[in-house]
Amino acid sequence: MKDTNQNGRKHVHVACAIIEREGLVLSARRSASMNLPLRWEFPGGKIEPGEGREECLKRELVEEMGVEIAVGCPLTPTTHRYPSFDVTLYPYVCSIVSGEITLHEHSAMTWLPPERMLELEWADADLPIILEYQRRKQG
Numbered sequence: 001m002k003d004t005n006q007n008g009r010k011h012v013h014v015a016c017a018i019i020e021r022e023g024l025v026l027s028a029r030r031s032a033s034m035n036l037p038l039r040w041e042f043p044g045g046k047i048e049p050g051e052g053r054e055e056c057l058k059r060e061l062v063e064e065m066g067v068e069i070a071v072g073c074p075l076t077p078t079t080h081r082y083p084s085f086d087v088t089l090y091p092y093v094c095s096i097v098s099g100e101i102t103l104h105e106h107s108a109m110t111w112l113p114p115e116r117m118l119e120l121e122w123a124d125a126d127l128p129i130i131l132e133y134q135r136r137k138q139g
């Protein structure tokens with residue numbers, strides 16, 4: 001997928017994993033040296049050329065956390081305009097099928113019940129995803 005739009009503005013397409021375990025959800029904190037430093041996000045990353053979204057997620061979770069995941073239900077993709085780039089996030093509900101999490105890129109992680117997720121300071125693009133996920137859990 002192209003990573004600039006018609007205006008020459010950077011637009012990244014990112015698959016992200018809402019990983020569930022025993023009623024809790026995994027949140028990961030970006031490191032101080034990443035862009036959006038210290039914001040919380042879902043693990044995942046940019047979809048490479050020719051790569052499927054689910055394939056991307058499985059690759060990213062091995063690279064970032066050393067775990068194999070099963071990719072489940074998609075949530076609604078959402079596009080957000082940051083000052084210096086645009087991002088479209090493609091969220092999927094996932095579970096870990098093997099491995100123990102080791103953080104290779106993030107500075108922290110936490111498992112929270114869905115209703116407490118907004119206590120963290122999230123990357124702005126994630127808010128619609130969290131709200132949709134919370135609505136699904138309540139309904």
Ligand SMILES: Nc1nc2c([nH]c(=O)n2[C@@H]2O[C@H](COP(=O)(O)OP(=O)(O)OP(=O)(O)O)[C@@H](O)[C@H]2O)c(=O)[nH]1
Nearest residue numbers: 014016034035036041042043044045046087123125126
């Ligand atoms: N993985 C992930 N990225 C997110 C989320 N929300 C969000 O705005 N992003 C943005 O989407 C992009 C994901 O790209 P990435 O993880 O592959 O890249 P990066 O920032 O670590 O490194 P890079 O941009 O220097 O290559 C980042 O710019 C990140 O700020 C999220 O929930 N998960």
